[in-house]
Amino acid sequence: MAKPRSSMREVAARAGVALASVSRVLSGHPDVSPAMRDRVMTAVRELNYEPDLLAGSLRRRHSLSVGFVVGDISNPLLAEIVLGAETELREGGYSMLLTNSENDPELDARHIHLLQQRRVDGLLLSLASEDDPGTLAAVRDFDGAAVVLDRELADGVAVSSVLSDHRSGMKDAVGHLLDLGHRSIGLILGQPLRYSRERRRGLEEAFASRGLEPTYRILEGRLSPQHGRMAMSELLASEPPTAVIAGGNQLVLGVLDELHRREIRVGAEISLISCDTISVTELHEPPIAVVERDTRELGRRAAALLLRQLGGQTEPQRIVLPTAFVPRPSCGPPN
Amino acid sequence: MAKPRSSMREVAARAGVALASVSRVLSGHPDVSPAMRDRVMTAVRELNYEPDLLAGSLRRRHSLSVGFVVGDISNPLLAEIVLGAETELREGGYSMLLTNSENDPELDARHIHLLQQRRVDGLLLSLASEDDPGTLAAVRDFDGAAVVLDRELADGVAVSSVLSDHRSGMKDAVGHLLDLGHRSIGLILGQPLRYSRERRRGLEEAFASRGLEPTYRILEGRLSPQHGRMAMSELLASEPPTAVIAGGNQLVLGVLDELHRREIRVGAEISLISCDTISVTELHEPPIAVVERDTRELGRRAAALLLRQLGGQTEPQRIVLPTAFVPRPSCGPPN
Numbered sequence: 001m002a003k004p005r006s007s008m009r010e011v012a013a014r015a016g017v018a019l020a021s022v023s024r025v026l027s028g029h030p031d032v033s034p035a036m037r038d039r040v041m042t043a044v045r046e047l048n049y050e051p052d053l054l055a056g057s058l059r060r061r062h063s064l065s066v067g068f069v070v071g072d073i074s075n076p077l078l079a080e081i082v083l084g085a086e087t088e089l090r091e092g093g094y095s096m097l098l099t100n101s102e103n104d105p106e107l108d109a110r111h112i113h114l115l116q117q118r119r120v121d122g123l124l125l126s127l128a129s130e131d132d133p134g135t136l137a138a139v140r141d142f143d144g145a146a147v148v149l150d151r152e153l154a155d156g157v158a159v160s161s162v163l164s165d166h167r168s169g170m171k172d173a174v175g176h177l178l179d180l181g182h183r184s185i186g187l188i189l190g191q192p193l194r195y196s197r198e199r200r201r202g203l204e205e206a207f208a209s210r211g212l213e214p215t216y217r218i219l220e221g222r223l224s225p226q227h228g229r230m231a232m233s234e235l236l237a238s239e240p241p242t243a244v245i246a247g248g249n250q251l252v253l254g255v256l257d258e259l260h261r262r263e264i265r266v267g268a269e270i271s272l273i274s275c276d277t278i279s280v281t282e283l284h285e286p287p288i289a290v291v292e293r294d295t296r297e298l299g300r301r302a303a304a305l306l307l308r309q310l311g312g313q314t315e316p317q318r319i320v321l322p323t324a325f326v327p328r329p330s331c332g333p334p335n
Numbered sequence: 336m337a338k339p340r341s342s343m344r345e346v347a348a349r350a351g352v353a354l355a356s357v358s359r360v361l362s363g364h365p366d367v368s369p370a371m372r373d374r375v376m377t378a379v380r381e382l383n384y385e386p387d388l389l390a391g392s393l394r395r396r397h398s399l400s401v402g403f404v405v406g407d408i409s410n411p412l413l414a415e416i417v418l419g420a421e422t423e424l425r426e427g428g429y430s431m432l433l434t435n436s437e438n439d440p441e442l443d444a445r446h447i448h449l450l451q452q453r454r455v456d457g458l459l460l461s462l463a464s465e466d467d468p469g470t471l472a473a474v475r476d477f478d479g480a481a482v483v484l485d486r487e488l489a490d491g492v493a494v495s496s497v498l499s500d501h502r503s504g505m506k507d508a509v510g511h512l513l514d515l516g517h518r519s520i521g522l523i524l525g526q527p528l529r530y531s532r533e534r535r536r537g538l539e540e541a542f543a544s545r546g547l548e549p550t551y552r553i554l555e556g557r558l559s560p561q562h563g564r565m566a567m568s569e570l571l572a573s574e575p576p577t578a579v580i581a582g583g584n585q586l587v588l589g590v591l592d593e594l595h596r597r598e599i600r601v602g603a604e605i606s607l608i609s610c611d612t613i614s615v616t617e618l619h620e621p622p623i624a625v626v627e628r629d630t631r632e633l634g635r636r637a638a639a640l641l642l643r644q645l646g647g648q649t650e651p652q653r654i655v656l657p658t659a660f661v662p663r664p665s666c667g668p669p670n
Contacts, residue, residue: 074418076409
């Protein structure tokens with residue numbers, strides 16, 4: 001690097017503490033008070049101090065960086081989650097390195113190893129699988145803090161998580177359709193990860209809580225436009241439902257494609273609800289009802305939880321964030 | 336890591352070469368034949384050999400990883416570019432670490448330093464700025480291979496690039512509007528980066544090549560839905576154009592939002608063209624004409640060029656990939 005760097009000595013002077021204290025804080029030594037850590041990290045930020053991380057991290061654990069293991073970077077929600085997490089981490093003095101596994105659990109496992117080799121202090125995990133043995137082993141072996149986003153890991157891997165309450169939003173969405181008079185409802189789901197399980201339960205509970213027979217159909221597949229299109233086609237093949245719910249933002253793209261192709265009018269001939277706001281749900285005519293959530297907040301809270309763990313908090317925590325149903329003209333009485 | 340690793344000795348045995356040859360290949364030694372490099376890297380992949388990168392990279396330059404510095408991860412094109420680049424890099428035995436700067440050149444510069452500290456072998460650069468001094472200094476100081484995507488760096492920074500020929504696609508798009516009889520055309524542009532300059536030139540050339548007066552208006556701003564909305568509003572405020580071109584996929588979201596709000600019918604009351612395919616351009620009724628390009632190929636070619644440089648090619652190269660205009664019912668004769 002070209003610019004002269006602040007030294008650890010300058011950090012100590014700025015913070016008004018001993019050099020050994022700076023070293024202890026930066027090395028992640030357990031025997032450091034929160035106040036001391038605050039003082040040193042404030043000086044680090046003010047001086048824009050960058051330790052020679054690579055040489056240093058062979059001795060220390062503190063590289064001031066965090067890895068974000070992403071299963072599907074093509075999901076537009078991810079950008080908001082990343083923005084929320086990055087803003088929070090940057091305020092805490094951390095940089096973020098992202099990896100993308102294209103929904104391949106084997107790559108997730110390799111990326112966790114790679115990030116560990118690069119000595120990141122912590123991991124944010126938006127994993128492709130909740131039960132892949134290689135992924136679970138990599139998470140278990142990771143020597144640092146970790147927070148899982150919207151996944152429930154199998155095998156009792158003790159790790160903190162920030163989850164969305166998909167179930168209650170879906171229960172309200174289905175309740176809205178039932179109030180309009182719909183009984184034949186199709187639910188299209190992606191992979192059997194937490195969000196799919198919870199959305200399924202929301203549907204089941206909405207019917208059960210009103211004492212209704214389960215007159216719905218559920219089609220599982222991948223969280224992709226292709227599956228959305230094929231599942232929509234399958235639902236229409238015999239006894240078409242009067243309402244359809246796309247259980248993911250990638251699915252609604254395929255559903256709309258199929259409905260447009262068949263010239264079936266959304267809202268008038270079939271009711272449609274999607275999950276999570278994307279530009280298509282807003283700009284479609286008519287606008288599409290959604291079960292929405294604050295994805296930026298999801299990223300922010302996950303990063304904040306990770307920072308607390310990096311600051312010494314050891315108990316795994318579980319935070320659940322709300323979802324809300326937003327009714328729109330894509331839903332009407334059954335045809 | 337928990338699993339036992341292959342050793343460098345096993346790699347040598349598998350490749351049928353001397354241990355010193357494996358070491359030379361992995362250290363990026365210049366005096367290695369392509370055939371030798373191929374043999375060793377094939378064995379590395381077959382054995383899933385992972386050198387102890389961090390300790391090793393203090394002596395060697397070869398960490399088998401590449402950094403991708405991204406200016407705006409919220410741009411949906413990025414996912415395709417990343418997929419193309421990752422696929423190519425993975426076949427070459429490399430992993431990718433991404434950073435996101437939210438269009439802040441200062442963060443781009445910091446991320447380049449961070450990736451250098453983590454000893455990546457090369458960089459793919461989709462930068463927020465083409466002339467920010469900090470960014471340019473960071474690129475110049477980077478000790479490894481680098482390829483720029485769709486940017487032209489100022490100050491004669493000698494670096495390879497893969498560019499899109501935005502100009503010819505835009506010239507065809509404007510030609511289509513002129514053929515339909517439009518003369519009053521509004522062009523909404525994002526930041527003054529290469530893609531904006533080239534799109535502007537395509538418009539100018541289409542008018543000039545037909546000997547027409549420049550009866551168009553150009554509104555520059557940021558590549559965001561907000562700018563798209565406000566620029567559309569400004570164009571409609573006095574002497575509205577009969578056709579509008581959104582010079583970026585983020586811009587068309589705001590343009591559509593404003594047109595829907597005012598209940599102006601696309602295709603019938605105003606003609607609309609956008610740049611780059613996104614789900615909205617496909618699913619809109621009517622579908623929206625676009626200047627399109629193969630963004631996955633852009634990522635793939637950039638990664639392939641980087642791999643050639645990592646393999647020893649030193650001359651900076653400049654690759655230009657085509658764009659094409661796709662007419663659609665969003666364009667009609669002027670109202």
